[in-house]
Amino acid sequence: MTAMTTxxxxxxxxxxxxxxxxxxxxxxxxxxxxxxxxxxxxxxxDLTVRSDEIVGLVGESxxxxxxxxxxxxxxxxxxxxxxxxxxxxxxxxxxGLPERRLADVRGVRAxxxxxxxxxxxxxxxxxxxQVAEAIRRHRGWSRKRAMAHTVDLFGLVEIPDPERRxxxxxxxxxxxxxxxxxxxxxxxxxxxxxxxxxxxTALDVTVQRQVLxxxxxxxxxxxxxxxxxxxxxxxxxxxxxxxxVMYAGQVVEEADADSLFxxxxxxxxxxxxxxxxxxxxxxxxxTYIPGRVPPPHLFPATCRFQERCGFAxxxxxxxxxxxxxxxxxxxxxxxxxxxxxxxxxxx
Amino acid sequence: xxNDIVSTSGHADEPVLTVRGLTKTYGRRPTWYRRHPxxxxxxxxxxxxxGPGETLGLVGESxxxxxxxGRLVLRLIEPxxxxxxxxxxxITTLRREELRRMRARATMVFQDPYTSLDPRMTILDxxxxxxxxxxxxxxxxxxxxxxxxxxxxGLNDAHVDRYxxxxxxxxxxxxxxxxxxxxDPAFIVCDEPVAALDVSTQAQVINLLQDxxxxxxxxYLFISHDLRxxxxxxxxxxVMRRGEVQxxxxxxxxxxxxxxxxxxxxxxxxxxxTPRARRFAAPxxxxxxxxxxxxxxxxxxxxxxxxxxx
Amino acid sequence: xPEQSMPEQSVAQAKTAGRRRxxxxxxxxxxxxxxxxxxxxxxxxxILTLIAIFANVLxxxxxxxxxxxxxxxxxxxxxxxxxDELGRDVLSRVLVATRVDLLASLQAVxxxxxxGVPLGLLAGYAGGVGDAILSRIIDALMTLPxxxxxxxxxxxxxxxxxxxxxxxxxxxVPSFYRVxxxxxxxxAGELYIESARASGCSSWRILWRHILPGIAxxxxxxxxxxxxxxxxxxxxxxxxGLGARAPQATWGxxxxxxxxxxxxxxxxxxxxxxxxxxxxxxxxxxxxxxRDALGRQxxxxx
Numbered sequence: 002m003t004a005m006t007t008x009x010x011x012x013x014x015x016x017x018x019x020x021x022x023x024x025x026x027x028x029x030x031x032x033x034x035x036x037x038x039x040x041x042x043x044x045x046x047d048l049t050v051r052s053d054e055i056v057g058l059v060g061e062s063x064x065x066x067x068x069x070x071x072x073x074x075x076x077x078x079x080x081x082x083x084x085x086x087x088x089x090x091x092x093x094x095x096x097g098l099p100e101r102r103l104a105d106v107r108g109v110r111a112x113x114x115x116x117x118x119x120x121x122x123x124x125x126x127x128x129x130x131q132v133a134e135a136i137r138r139h140r141g142w143s144r145k146r147a148m149a150h151t152v153d154l155f156g157l158v159e160i161p162d163p164e165r166r167x168x169x170x171x172x173x174x175x176x177x178x179x180x181x182x183x184x185x186x187x188x189x190x191x192x193x194x195x196x197x198x199x200x201x202t203a204l205d206v207t208v209q210r211q212v213l214x215x216x217x218x219x220x221x222x223x224x225x226x227x228x229x230x231x232x233x234x235x236x237x238x239x240x241x242x243x244x245x246v247m248y249a250g251q252v253v254e255e256a257d258a259d260s261l262f263x264x265x266x267x268x269x270x271x272x273x274x275x276x277x278x279x280x281x282x283x284x285x286x287x288t289y290i291p292g293r294v295p296p297p298h299l300f301p302a303t304c305r306f307q308e309r310c311g312f313a314x315x316x317x318x319x320x321x322x323x324x325x326x327x328x329x330x331x332x333x334x335x336x337x338x339x340x341x342x343x344x345x346x347x348x
Numbered sequence: 349x350x351n352d353i354v355s356t357s358g359h360a361d362e363p364v365l366t367v368r369g370l371t372k373t374y375g376r377r378p379t380w381y382r383r384h385p386x387x388x389x390x391x392x393x394x395x396x397x398x399g400p401g402e403t404l405g406l407v408g409e410s411x412x413x414x415x416x417x418g419r420l421v422l423r424l425i426e427p428x429x430x431x432x433x434x435x436x437x438x439i440t441t442l443r444r445e446e447l448r449r450m451r452a453r454a455t456m457v458f459q460d461p462y463t464s465l466d467p468r469m470t471i472l473d474x475x476x477x478x479x480x481x482x483x484x485x486x487x488x489x490x491x492x493x494x495x496x497x498x499x500x501x502g503l504n505d506a507h508v509d510r511y512x513x514x515x516x517x518x519x520x521x522x523x524x525x526x527x528x529x530x531x532d533p534a535f536i537v538c539d540e541p542v543a544a545l546d547v548s549t550q551a552q553v554i555n556l557l558q559d560x561x562x563x564x565x566x567x568y569l570f571i572s573h574d575l576r577x578x579x580x581x582x583x584x585x586x587v588m589r590r591g592e593v594q595x596x597x598x599x600x601x602x603x604x605x606x607x608x609x610x611x612x613x614x615x616x617x618x619x620x621x622t623p624r625a626r627r628f629a630a631p632x633x634x635x636x637x638x639x640x641x642x643x644x645x646x647x648x649x650x651x652x653x654x655x656x657x658x
Numbered sequence: 659x660p661e662q663s664m665p666e667q668s669v670a671q672a673k674t675a676g677r678r679r680x681x682x683x684x685x686x687x688x689x690x691x692x693x694x695x696x697x698x699x700x701x702x703x704x705i706l707t708l709i710a711i712f713a714n715v716l717x718x719x720x721x722x723x724x725x726x727x728x729x730x731x732x733x734x735x736x737x738x739x740x741x742d743e744l745g746r747d748v749l750s751r752v753l754v755a756t757r758v759d760l761l762a763s764l765q766a767v768x769x770x771x772x773x774g775v776p777l778g779l780l781a782g783y784a785g786g787v788g789d790a791i792l793s794r795i796i797d798a799l800m801t802l803p804x805x806x807x808x809x810x811x812x813x814x815x816x817x818x819x820x821x822x823x824x825x826x827x828x829x830x831v832p833s834f835y836r837v838x839x840x841x842x843x844x845x846a847g848e849l850y851i852e853s854a855r856a857s858g859c860s861s862w863r864i865l866w867r868h869i870l871p872g873i874a875x876x877x878x879x880x881x882x883x884x885x886x887x888x889x890x891x892x893x894x895x896x897x898x899g900l901g902a903r904a905p906q907a908t909w910g911x912x913x914x915x916x917x918x919x920x921x922x923x924x925x926x927x928x929x930x931x932x933x934x935x936x937x938x939x940x941x942x943x944x945x946x947x948x949r950d951a952l953g954r955q956x957x958x959x960x
């Protein structure tokens with residue numbers, strides 16, 4: 002009744018199929034109009050997600066990671082727009098698409114889950130109705146068939162006793178269970194890409210672990226590419242195959258997870274890694290990055306991390322820096338990338 | 349700040365805070381027409397002790413009642429039962445004016461610095477306010493002390509005339525700490541003091557709290573959901589779940605040899621620091637497996653606790 | 659948590675740019691200035707205030723000078739707006755009435771403010787039985803037909819402009835009470851109020867220094883709307899003979915006097931009607947503008 006039936010009803014798209022690129026973002030630049038004038042929130046962001054991987058998008062608040070994900074879903078607020086670049090979701094170019102067509106891309110090709118799942122659910126309807134409604138809207142199925150599929154989906158996301166739970170209201174669900182409902186809704190139309198924006202930040206550790214494991218299992222079983230947006234490097238370490246680190250609206254380092262954690266090539270990444278709390282240390286002073294992320298109207302034209310960077314040298318760093326490859330599948334945005342030995346995390 | 353009413357902080361090794369049988373229930377009391385009203389026991393008969401200069405970490409998941417405990421021990425909310433001996437006086441029996449005096453000696457730093465400071469007061473006024481309301485100080489004395497604290501917490505004079513919306517979260521939390529320190533308290537409740545901050549800023553605030561403790565011998569009740577953080581700062585730890593303390597002990601002992609099953613569950617759920625065998629190896633279409641026994645389906649019921657407003 | 663994830667996030671990020679936006683008051687002013695209706699309303703109110711202050715200088719004649727030889731003159735060169743039944747100059751009377759009306763509404767709003775706001779503050783902050791009882795009384799007051807309530811108050815106190823204003827103040831106290839109580843409840847739930855308690859602030863200081871400034875914006879809006887209500891109410895009461903007494907000049911009284919000769923000298927009813935209309939329009943437009951300007955700001959404050 003749970004995962005088995007669902008798998009037979011779904012189009013077979015498991016890990017055995019050749020992996021394809023489900024998200025390709027090139028040179029993405031987003032501007033926002035404010036009372037202070039036009040500001041560039043993110044600049045020249047490149048990102049690729051394949052159907053067989055979980056890609057982490059990491060950064061502090063103000064780094065632009067959420068703007069990137071919203072642009073990818075065509076969900077930017079009214080006063081913001083994509084001013085440059087391309088976004089391709091499962092082979093479909095979405096920049097410049099009218100809202101009506103975007104709605105088709107959302108849900109069918111790509112789905113998104115958010116930090117506070119309860120706020121995404123309407124308290125006045127049962128959770129089953131809300132998921133079934135999403136299915137009916139995209140597939141035009143009958144109410145009965147959609148509800149049956151909803152029960153299957155609840156099984157798939159490991160909600161116990163799905164036949165009973167579909168008839169309950171959001172307030173009867175805990176935070177973790179609400180996130181599972183959102184996952185079920187996201188999966189309702191077999192998306193090829195799942196964007197998870199801080200999906201477990203509001204959850205307790207034990208529940209966080211369950212939800213993360215569920216996302217990992219769904220990725221592997223259904224062959225969905227996952228873009229996982231988080232500020233928590235611990236979550237990245239547990240979950241991701243590849244990682245992009247964002248700082249002040251730019252990608253500053255991109256690599257597979259092992260290289261990134263063990264031999265980072267960007268001082269910012271290295272500093273972030275040093276600030277992960279070790280569960281075994283007691284009473285020592287913590288290392289930290291002085292200062293804070295500059296707001297968009299103060300983004301410098303040169304290296305944006307320069308003023309907080311422990312390795313900055315004025316002659317070398319006072320220039321525009323591009324993201325440059327340092328090894329296969331590993332690039333970094335740092336003028337001193339070749340003459341620095343940066344610390345990663347040790348086992 | 350000397351205090352005539354509650355200056356009995358006593359001997360050096362006497363506990364700063366002793367809590368016995370503390371209980372708080374939300375909801376209506378039963379009456380003749382409503383025999384079984386919906387009630388929620390937020391804190392259920394807990395005991396705590398904080399020694400001088402010591403940090404007691406209070407960990408637990410949301411809904412465990414830790415924030416309620418933090419507010420109860422300062423009597424920001426009224427307990428239903430139990431005794432709270434704070435700095436030598438039974439805080440549950442203090443009268444209004446005595447309680448107000450006590451606030452100079454025992455205070456609180458809140459989770460969200462963006463909303464814990466009055467948006468219409470300048471930073472300097474906010475920091476100086478606790479001293480002002482205690483009385484007995486002149487304006488220039490207050491502002492001088494506030495300015496020196498501003499520098500002590502790592503801000504500078506340019507910040508003092510700003511309003512909260514002009515500053516970042518980390519800066520605001522420093523302001524909140526300065527505000528808490530200005531009356532020279534002996535005890536501070538830190539309620540998730542860095543949960544609203546970015547990782548790189550968290551460390552700055554934690555270091556500051558630790559330095560201040562070493563400098564001034566302040567005792568902390570450090571409330572957090574983050575076990576890594578509690579491990580780092582706490583001398584002793586109490587683990588709470590559903591309004592009850594499950595386990596209390598020295599931090600090293602609790603983290604290295606947890607006695608209670610729930611503590612072990614919590615510890616097992618902490619994300620690691622390095623990428624390790626991550627790939628989930630279950631065959632396609634298989635029933636959901638439990639990759640690690642400690643965090644498997646056994647926990648499903650634990651999640652169903654309805655979280656009360658903390 | 660470090661990030662809000664909903665779509666507001668990007669807007670919030672854009673707003674960090676406005677971090678150095680300074681002095682919310684001037685910001686509210688700038689928004690008001692960009693609103694043509696509010697701007698026109700403010701200009702009108704400034705002009706009305708100037709008229710009120712300089713009424714005696716501006717008036718071409720003594721407003722109370724009875725000249726039975728020149729009764730009911732049509733508007734013309736000697737008397738720009740004509741003369742009334744007693745031969746008094748209508749223009750002069752309308753100008754002086756501006757002062758009387760604005761002063762009277764100031765009194766009524768001021769009185770309602772002084773009574774309604776402290777009660778609302780206390781009820782909203784303390785809650786409990788006192789709040790429940792007080793709120794029921796206020797609710798009951800609001801269920802009475804407003805004009806009837808005013809008539810009853812005037813019947814008790816006796817007619818006259820001052821008593822009419824007291825009656826009107828009684829009429830609008832509930833709205834100030836409700837706004838103050840509601841806003842207090844929401845501000846009192848803010849973390850910085852709890853933080854003030856944890857820092858040893860007394861309840862009085864919390865109310866005075868932390869809550870009152872927080873509820874000022876909605877009160878400002880309420881004042882503006884109430885002022886227009888008061889102008890209308892004054893006109894109605896005076897028209898019914900329960901407000902100002904002859905020979906005092908108020909718009910309501912002028913209107914009442916004009917109706918006596920409406921068939922022969924209809925031009926007499928226009929000046930007071932136009933003044934009342936302009937004034938209430940100005941107050942209510944200003945109220946709208948304030949609400950918009952402050953409303954957006956109060957959302958951002960979070």
